[in-house]
Structures are given as C-alpha cells and as structure tokens.
Amino acid sequence: MLTLRINGLDVRAEEGWSILETARFYGIDIPTFCYHDGLSAWGGCRLCVVEIGEGESAKLVSSCTYPATEGLVVRTHSMRVIAARKLLVELLLSSCPSSKTIQDLAARLNVQKVRFKVEHEDCVYCGLCVRICAEQMGAKAIGFVNRGGKIKITTPFDHKSEVCRHCGACMYVCPACQLRCQGAEPPGVVCGSCLSPEPTCLEFYPDLMCYMGAEGNCGTCIREKPKRKLRS
C-alpha cells in the first residue's frame, strides 16, 4: 500500500495504480476523454491532467498514465489544471464540434466559446479504436500512420485489412463518429443541450422524447432523425 495526498486528503493506493484510478476509487472526479476502463491508458487527450509536486517544481501530468507513488502530492482541480482542461476541450471542440461526447465535455467543463477556426474532422486521434482493436479484439488491424498534421489512423498501407473481422468495436468506442450531435444549434457552437435541464430536442422532434439525461447515451435523435427536418 502506498500513501499519497490528493486534494489535501491522505489516501492509500495499491502498488501499480495510476493517479486516476486512485482518485476514482476515492470518488474524486477527473474528466477523461481517451481513457477507457477496459483498455490500457494512452495519455493522448491530456484532459485528465492533474498538478503534482509543490512550489517551483509543480507540474501537470496525465493522471491516467502517471503511477501513484509514495508521498506524491496531487491536486486534481487547481486553477492551472482547470484552465488547461478548458483550453484542451476548446481545441477538441474546434476540430470536431459535432461529437456529442465532446459537446458534453464542453458543457461539463463550462467551456463557453471556441476561439479557433472550426473544422469538421472525422477523427480526434484519441487512439481508442487502435487500442480496442489490439487489446480487446486481438486483431491489431489498425494503427497510427504519419505524424504531425498528417497523422491518421488506418490499416497498414491503406490496404483492406486481412485481419479485420468487421466487428465494429472501433466504431463502438469512437467518440467522434458515434453520437453525432445534430441538434438545435448549427454545428460549430457550444450547445451544451444535452446537459441543460430542458431537452432542446423537444422543440425540433416533437414526436420523440429525449431520454439522454446527463450522460447522453441514448442517441435517439440521431437514429430516428425525422426526414422533414433535414430538408428544411
């Protein structure tokens, strides 16, 4: 057992736990995006950053990959952390505003506006699909290609994969291509509709009830989109 301090609270962690696992064990909520309980931690989205250390040497680390170590001092919601998380969500939102997962995150973290050029990318490179394919499906059919602005996730040499079994796990886990938000507001703005107490879909889809709740997992509005709405 290791002892560390999170937000002023002395907590104990098992050897091998990450900061995130420890915090969640104690009910401390750290937002995540590329983290999935069933997959290895990747640390790409940086949303789960927490501040460790004190004074001059304090720094931000991704809590999903940073191991809990003896005597570590962690702050999960310091000013520095929150400012960083907000900007990161803004970056995510600017590149993929129609992802409901990202819109929900933005609403949760109270991101009010996007100051960057809005793009509509199909991928935010969180790597969830790569990991689920390799770790849970054992296929390793897809992976990262290139770097920098040219990065993409694809099969080797863009050829049809022989190991892919079309299981759809990659699509299931994808926060960008699943649950496209096509609600009341034009894409590109922060809607936060799913988290607002009044389901805005009601006005637009009078025949449907919105059951999304705070988690927003039903996706009804996407699956049964009334055709007349599209034409207008």
Add this chain to the structure above:
Amino acid sequence: MPDKVKAERIRNSKDLEEVRARILQSRSSKIPCIVIPSGTCCQARGSSEVACAFQREIEKHALGDKVAVRVTGCGGFCQTEPNVVIYPEEIYYQKLSPDDAEEVILEAVLRGRVIDRLLYADPNTGERFTHLNDIPFFKKQRRLLLANNLRVDPTSIHDYLAINGYNALSKVLQEKTPDEVINEIKQSGLRGRGGAGFTTGGKWELCRKARGDVKYVICNADEGDPGAYMDRSLLEGNPHSVIEGMIIGGYAIGASEGFIYVRDEYPLAVRHCRLAIEKAREYGFLGNDILGSGFSFDIKISMGAGAFVCGEETALIASIQGERGTPRQRPPFPAERGLWGKPTNINNVETWANVPLIMTKGAGWYSKIGIKKSKGTKIFSLVGKINNTGLVEVPLGTTLREIVYDIGGGIANGKKFKAVQTGGPSGGCIPSSLLDLPIDYESLAQAGSIMGSGGMIVMDEDTCMIDIARYYTAFLSDESCGKCLSCRKGTQRMYEILTDISEGKGEEGDIELLEELALVIKDTSLCGLGQTAPNPVISTIRYFQDEYEAHIKEKRCPSGVCKELISYYIKPEKCQACLICLRNCPVQAITGGKGLVHIIDQNKCTKCGTCLEVCPPRFGAVAKLSGKKAPEPVLQGTEVIRSRKTDVNA
C-alpha cells in the same frame, strides 16, 4: 593514410602500447601532411573533387613518399570549405578549387611558399592569416573535441590510436572500478549535451543501481534540429571517440550492449560508425573480454527514419524496438525500465565523446573549464546571417557576444544584429539586449530559451520575428508525433494564428490567445518536444511584442518580410525608364516603355522583390512599403523626368 600495421587483436594494455608504438614508428613525422576535411558539409561544397585532385597531382608528380594526404571529417569552419590544412605548420588554405591542387602541392608544400591568394581574409578588416590558430574563428575557441577531427582519418583506427585513442579505456579497465568511473564523471560536472542538461554521472549511477542483469547504453545521434550538425560532424569525423566513450559508459553502468541510434539521413556518419565498430571489434576493443579485463561489450547501429521526436529518449527506445516513435510516460525512467524493459542509459553523441577526454585528463582538469554549474566545452553550430558560419567549440559560460562577434565575425553584409535563436526549433530567440548573456544551461533557460543540442541561428535586422516564430511552429507542428492533443492541435492552432497575423488578419486578443495556448501546450504535453514547442512563440512575444503589435494593429511588417503586408512601388519622380525592372519581373506586372514611367500592377505583383533588387542604386526608384497602401499610380504613358546628375544624387 593506409593502415600499414597489420590488424591484430589487442589483448591487454601492453599490447596496446606496442601496437601504438609500431604505428607511430611506421609514420614519419617529417613529411608534410595535407589534411583535406571532407565531411558531408564539405563534400557539398566540393571537397571530394578537391581531394581527388590532390591525390591525382601527387600521383602525377610521384610524390607519394614526400607528401602525405589525409581525408578527414569536417574541420568546423564551413564558410571556407573546401579547405586544406598543411601540417605540421598548420597552414590554412581556403575556398579551393581542384585547379589549385597543383600549386598548393608544388609551391606551398614542397617549396614552403605561402600562397597569399588562398589564405583566409577577415571579412571585416581584410587581414590575411596563414596559420589555422591565428584565424580569429579558431583562435577564440577551445577545441577539445573538434580539434581531433583534423587529426584523424575517420576510416582509420590507426590514426585514432596514434593520438592516444583507447588509452582512456585501457586506463579505466585496468585501474578503475565502475563506481570510481561514475565518481570521476560526477566530479567532472559533465552534463548531458543533448539539451536537458541532466548530470551525466547521476544518470549513470541511477542506471548502475537499477536492478537487472541485462542493461543497455544508447548513443542518441538523432540530431534533427534545422541548422545543427555537431553530432553528425563528430560521428563522421571521429567515431572512435564516441565508441570509446560508450565502452567506458557500458563498463561503469554494467551494460553488455550498446546502440548508436542514428538517422538514415546521415549516410556518411552511418558508414564511418559501422567501419569504426568493425575495426574496434577486430582490434579487440569490442567483443568478449576487452583488453583482458573480463568485461564484454558490443555496439550495434540502429537507424531511424529521421523523426525529430525520436530524439526524445522514450520515443527513441520505442523506435529501436521497432515500434512507432512515440514518447511514453516517465516514470518509469529508462534507467529503470528502458529498452526491452531493461535498465537503459541514453546519452547524446557529444556527451559520449567527452567521456574519454575526462578519463584521460581527469575530472579535476575538466571541471576547471566552464563555469559554476556548467562544466566543459560545448559545440555550437553557428549559422544564419553571420560572417563565419561553422562549428564552434567554446567553454560553457562564454557570452553570446564573444561567439557572435569574436568568433563569428559579426553579422554578414554589415547589417545590424537582431536576435539569435539557440537550442534548435524549440529554443527561444534571444535579443541584442541579452548579448552579454553567458551561455550555460541555467542562463539560457532564464532567458526563455534552452541549450538544446547547440544550434545557434543568428538573425539580422531583415528578419521578421513573426515569420521566424511561424517557421519554427510549422516545423514543430509537422514533427509532433501526434499523441498529445495539446502538442498536435495546439501547435497547429498557434501556426494558424501566426499565419493570420503575418497576413494582416490578426485581431486584438491574438497575442493573449497565443500566450494562453503556449502555456497550456507547455504545461500539458507529455514529452520535451511539446513542452518546449511554444518557446519560439513565447520568446518572440516576450522580446519583440512591438513587432506583433505592428502586424496586428498597423498591419505593418517592420522588417518588410511578410508578403501580405508589403507592396512595391515605383516612384515616378525617380524612375528613369531603364526597362530593367520591367524585363526582370517574373510575372510581367510592370508596364511602361522607353521614356515612360514604369508602373507596378499591384494585382499582378507577387511581391518577389526582384524590381527592388535590380533597380540601379543610382536611381533608387523602387520602394518597399509596409503598413500603408501604395500610392495611386500615375497615368500610364506618363513620361519620365530626365534627371540631371545632381537630381539623381539628391
């Protein structure tokens, strides 16, 4: 120089002394030796042809036993290449062509006459220098590592043995325990030359103490900074010094295997390293039971595809393992869990090359060079708008002014110094007000830059700092591995904002947004690349905020670089209708004719600046404008005012 002494396995230090004595005996020190530096940079400037010409001339005149020729790695003074140094007097001839070979051999080497025409002349004073060490560029340096580049032919292990090579290894294996070696390195104060400046001895100790039966050492030769080439020059010019350092390091740490991770874009370095490793193995410096000590060690070369991020140690390890070069979380540090999960120690080429030196001359001697927290010398590649381009090796703590003005000979073409970018793309720009800053790890960090691997790009007054920040941000954005959102997307967004600013589309609040982005990228990125990626932006905002404001508020580029913010205009009162600009304009944007004022069509103009370049200085009719629109052109067909001489001068 061909190796005349037969290769044989050296089994102990006595053997080594014998072989060395035989090598020295077989070489007559009396005959002059023409040293022709021929690294990749020298070859690009034609040193191969010059070397061939020298060899041809020697054959033609049958001087094989009177003159020796040695083709070596880069000598450091790239501005003067192709050059030769004639030993033993160290006479320096610069900018040679193959046709000069005969004259140099017959006149200079055999008759001992100095050929004035080929001597180095100071660009500022015109003074000519005969001897290498008199040239200001070399005189002010302390070339502990680089000097050997001219003394050894990198393809010959005998050359290295002749300058007491592998002596340090023999001494270490015979006299020192691994802990003593680590102590010595610790006392020397040597710090990593790759950029971060972690103490080398401390790093070795961590790895030595780490639990594990198999350990590795790695030489990081993934030099990727634009404009930096000191590691290449060392590997090309003196690979044995790096190999010897690695063997000593392996012994101290308890490693059995070493890797040189070098990029494929360095073919000559790879070739020389490979050859050096083969030779070292043949002579028994690598392999089982080195010099009869019972210590076994071998080195392999691992080639990278040239990704900048693979200079980061965890990405480098991933790359050697055959995985995608992506950094991972530290801890665990490579010293605990590195290559294939085993304790691994990674040092930069220059760090390894320093090790034999420290072992030979002692930690006490080494720690006297440099200043308080930064010991020894550091090689910088001094490039950009400077008179003397090349590799300079100076003690740490030397001021920027000494490097730029005393060694570098000042700014080229008499322009004014504006800034120097240190530490490669992720370093910062240091302005002229900080020219007296001593170059060491701490001072540079305080000034908002980093030591990096030692790139030093000098900029003059014609450089736009927004353009520079934009260039480096583009480089880093391309080279980001793409794992961290902050680094991948953040640098891309910074690039977009900077592009907007340089195109006159900047808005109020852009500087603040850049600063906010920069802070988050620095704070939240996983590896050194992301953590230092905003440095060019932060440092240019810090020291050149007025330039940012001029771009954003006045839509003006003070240096006249940003194409969207400048326009060219022909002053009708000065135009003499000489047709030169009209004929040279690549897009036919200039109209006019004999006796008619030339007019630039602003819609067609691509702002290449050719008209300004070609307009005869005595007319001076073309003006570059920034921050204001070009005045309405005069009517087409307006006749020029034929000026008398007095008018032209006015």
